Amino acid sequence: MAGGLVNGRVFCAGRFHSRANPASAQANSYLDTNGGNTKYHAMQFELRRRMTQGLLVQGSYNYGVRNTWSWPSLRDETWHSIPSTVGPDHALKFNWVYELPFGQGKKWGSGAGKVMNALIGGWEFDGVARFSSGQKFNLGGWGLVGMDAKDVQDMFKFYRRPDANGVERIYMFPEDVIDNSIIAFTQTSATSLTGYSGAPPTGRYFTRRSNENCVAYLTGDCGVPETVIVTGPWFGRTDFSFVKRFRIGGGRFIEARMDLYNVFDNINFTALGIGDTQRDGTTRSAWEVTSAARDVNASQDAGGRITSFGLRFSW
Numbered sequence: 507m508a509g510g511l512v513n514g515r516v517f518c519a520g521r522f523h524s525r526a527n528p529a530s531a532q533a534n535s536y537l538d539t540n541g542g543n544t545k546y547h548a549m550q551f552e553l554r555r556r557m558t559q560g561l562l563v564q565g566s567y568n569y570g571v572r573n574t575w576s577w578p579s580l581r582d583e584t585w586h587s588i589p590s591t592v593g594p595d596h597a598l599k600f601n602w603v604y605e606l607p608f609g610q611g612k613k614w615g616s617g618a619g620k621v622m623n624a625l626i627g628g629w630e631f632d633g634v635a636r637f638s639s640g641q642k643f644n645l646g647g648w649g650l651v652g653m654d655a656k657d658v659q660d661m662f663k664f665y666r667r668p669d670a671n672g673v674e675r676i677y678m679f680p681e682d683v684i685d686n687s688i689i690a691f692t693q694t695s696a697t698s699l700t701g702y703s704g705a706p707p708t709g710r711y712f713t714r715r716s717n718e719n720c721v722a723y724l725t726g727d728c729g730v731p732e733t734v735i736v737t738g739p740w741f742g743r744t745d746f747s748f749v750k751r752f753r754i755g756g757g758r759f760i761e762a763r764m765d766l767y768n769v770f771d772n773i774n775f776t777a778l779g780i781g782d783t784q785r786d787g788t789t790r791s792a793w794e795v796t797s798a799a800r801d802v803n804a805s806q807d808a809g810g811r812i813t814s815f816g817l818r819f820s821w
Contacts, residue, residue, distance in 0.1 A: 640738025
């Protein structure tokens with residue numbers, strides 16, 4: 507490189523060499539990737555009735571939106587937003603405490619004696635109810651034939667069907683979609699005109715990205731949608747508690763409690779089916795839902811209806 511001074515101005519001339527990775531001269535190397543980030547926005551409303559006349563009620567509603575942002579290519583500087591499948595969008599919660607108005611100091615039976623008060627007084631009914639929108643899944647990367655993303659969402663629900671032995675099985679898609687999708691995944695052929703070794707599937711079904719007219723290398727090729735978010739059915743769970751207190755003088759009392767968890771025996775099915783992580787969809791069992799939400803380690807939710815009893819002495 508050469509330089510000089512012309513009319514009081516400095517100029518430089520010459521050739522400059524660039525390195526593909528300038529840090530390699532220092533024996534270092536770095537890799538720029540198209541990793542993304544996530545954003546979460548939410549709002550919450552809460553209503554509360556303080557304990558008055560033996561009744562306390564609280565309720566809240568939460569709405570949250572999660573998005574994952576990614577930069578798909580160094581040639582495409584546009585950031586793409588994909589809805590996240592983590593957590594429900596809607597959550598509704600209630601809890602209450604109700605001291606029944608019977609017995610000494612209450613609305614009815616305030617003049618009851620010790621024996622009568624031991625029978626009708628000291629009763630309490632508590633509860634917690636939680637409702638939330640279902641788990642979300644991304645079915646993007648599969649070809650949709652005879653249906654679009656809205657159709658997939660509309661049909662995404664629990665189907666209970668007995669098998670050949672009369673055992674009830676649970677699936678998330680209609681039987682015709684499953685049967686035709688299995689054909690689309692298993693009976694492919696590279697030599698036939700239809701692309702299938704036997705009769706091709708008909709109606710509505712899922713299929714692979716590549717077909718006889720197009721070879722897909724990346725998600726989104728061959729007209730296959732990159733993102734198809736489906737949400738499972740709403741899930742609700744309700745817990746009740748029944749309490750009876752016996753006063754034994756002063757501030758001492760004995761409390762008997764019965765807790766009923768998941769009173770209505772609601773099951774929160776969480777598996778997608780379709781081979782779950784493999785998502786092969788090649789057998790009927792791969793489309794079956796076989797698991798539900800549980801909390802075995804914390805011993806709070808074993809997956810069904812639970813009843814517990816307790817007796818406590820306070821002084």
